[in-house]
Amino acid sequence: MSSTIWSVDDHLEDILSAIRPLDPIELQLPDAQGCVLVEDVTVPVALPPFDNSSMDGYAVRVADVAGASEEFPAVLTVIGDVAAGSDGLPTVGPGQAARIMTGAPLPPGAQAVVPVEWTDGGSGGGPAGSMRPAGQAPEDASGEVRVHRPAEERAHVRARGSDVQAGDLALAAGTVLGPPQIGLLAAIGRGTVRVRPRPRVVVLSTGSELVQPGEKLAEGQIYDSNSFALAAAARDAGAISFRVGAVTDDAETLRSTIEDQLIRADLLVTTGGVSVGAYDVVKEALASVGDEDEPGSGIDFRRLAMQPGKPQGFGSIGPEHTPLLALPGNPVSSYVSFELFVRPAIRALMGLPDVHRPTARAVLAADKALTSPDGKRQFLRGAYDPGAGRVAPVGGAGSHLVAALAHADCLIVVPETTTSVEPGADVDVVLLG
């Protein structure tokens, strides 16, 4: 461990400067959800690809319905149906109409669409509310229809290319693919798309005292919670997470476990074993894994000017130089460290434009002043009220207060140079969303 004390910002910058976005791959549309597009996608064919009807009604020639009214309807011969997806379009001649459905191509000869509600629907009676199903009343596709209103040219016609034109930029590289973007890509016919994949994050906790939840505790043992919380947090950040669970405090076991996991890891996260104790297995196992001939390889263990979360490790491991973040073992320390360092790393691997949680300024609502050690950036758990712009501390500063963490929705940040924050003062909060 170097004797330098790192600032939070320097440690984060060191991590982000070393992380490269994952290489893009071609994915099926549904698998690309939440991923970042790496290509400019242009429109291959205009949308809509043909002039089509925006209503259920009749495709007509404008001159045939000029001056039509309910009293003096235009009487047209129905020459057939044009349904969406139908091919072999009929040509609408003078005095004729084709029954047409929403989205169906405007047939040749027709100049406008009159909605079915502007007609008698072929019933010979008053204005129609709807059409009868074609399967049950095939006779409605022939006979006569009375049109009660005139229509302007192109009325109720959606023009070819009115949504997008061939050659238009549909989505730019860097776009995050949410449901509407997936919809647009499908609409222009893209079955696959080139994106950065979700990173595979392997989470393992270390500690001979750790027991799997659901098992029975012996004396001196506690339950492993870090691997569960951080695997969930990694998934929440957009990763595919693999929870290895607790590894005993034995350097050889840890090294071989990590080597085993490298095959499925784009990022490794460990908890525990990074401090100054005689059983700090992560430090012992990984402090010497670097290849001396390979700049940047190996894991560097550091002290950070922060609370909680002082001891941290970062570097890369294995033949692919897989990044590894070694977090402290206290549950609150490891969770805060995850939020500050691992989440941005995951989002950088995804190529996301913004890797950080949103922050806000809020008024401290507390009974007494918050105290913070000089020279350290402190992260306290808080409950944020966005309406009132206020934040209240939840639980104390102790790094083992996992119950308080579960009732917080933000981190209150007390800067390095501040040792006391009075109630009513403004503070920065990191919103955990």
Add this chain to the structure above:
Amino acid sequence: MSSTIWSVDDHLEDILSAIRPLDPIELQLPDAQGCVLVEDVTVPVALPPFDNSSMDGYAVRVADVAGASEEFPAVLTVIGDVAAGSDGLPTVGPGQAARIMTGAPLPPGAQAVVPVEWTDGGSGGGPAGSMRPAGQAPEDASGEVRVHRPAEERAHVRARGSDVQAGDLALAAGTVLGPPQIGLLAAIGRGTVRVRPRPRVVVLSTGSELVQPGEKLAEGQIYDSNSFALAAAARDAGAISFRVGAVTDDAETLRSTIEDQLIRADLLVTTGGVSVGAYDVVKEALASVGDEDEPGSGIDFRRLAMQPGKPQGFGSIGPEHTPLLALPGNPVSSYVSFELFVRPAIRALMGLPDVHRPTARAVLAADKALTSPDGKRQFLRGAYDPGAGRVAPVGGAGSHLVAALAHADCLIVVPETTTSVEPGADVDVVLLG
């Protein structure tokens, strides 16, 4: 189709009053992420379960280190190591110390912990920075240690139960399980937890004109985008979604496809075929599926006072009365309908306390007034700037403008009684997040 025009609010209320949260099941912790807890979880054993050290250092008796300084250190006999997870604790007698690691149980006889930095670490030299790994330097667990500072009783000791006490409420029924809540449940030993599961949502689009993206378009055909966009949106809302894809406009095919899917559906969503045309297959296939003896069974097709999204169907189908929402087929209509009706239904099935998207008031930033039909609630696509509190329309009002939808991040709401909104006026926006 009934002739009544339904308001947006009445249709939504009708849906939400019919949807019951899914029955809870016991899930492994990782599978419960994002789900709603249905039990009050109490703490079975105190956290931490035993007094333990918050530092790497030496467990000592207070009297033995009283008045210690670097010049006049207290010299203690090291009787062994207490590592986290070790059993068979040594008893610390007068003049003795046990080397202790963070998280390890305070051994009997010891009253406080002095951090390793307050000692010579057994080196016989100056203040120590850290301990040597136990495996490499086993001799450090014996011999003598010089302590340079006194310690108060309980110094650097985390008391049993200081986080939570046995019997405390850890999490209340209704809590949504995010990473910190998963961590707390693991920490108190819960391997499984009782939650409402994620709903399984089956999405199918209808239309003989629809072609799978990646295939070639023939004349009059378009690509199926709704099933892709809505399956993604359902997943985004918290559901497990199944995309069936496009079904041709044939009532018998549609009925049998839906019957096939019922086995894996907690909710069915269809698009298209709900309007007044002669080929509106969803309406034709489902208008008569209800059991007359069974109140509330069957699908009701309605006209809503909204734009886009006027024609809608809602009801239940099959032996389990699986809820079904039949949305219109235009991509923007179906997406807006999903946001307004299906997303709340999914979240109600999950038992989430808040089923709605967040909304905001914003100033309309536009070149000209927005116009809206009288008596209809209009939903326009917008780009919201939260910093400036402004929203700008994106694209036009046409319901086929799927490209504009992909560049929007909110819906601008124009109320039923408003026919024009001037630039600079306040509007409600639904944030699509």
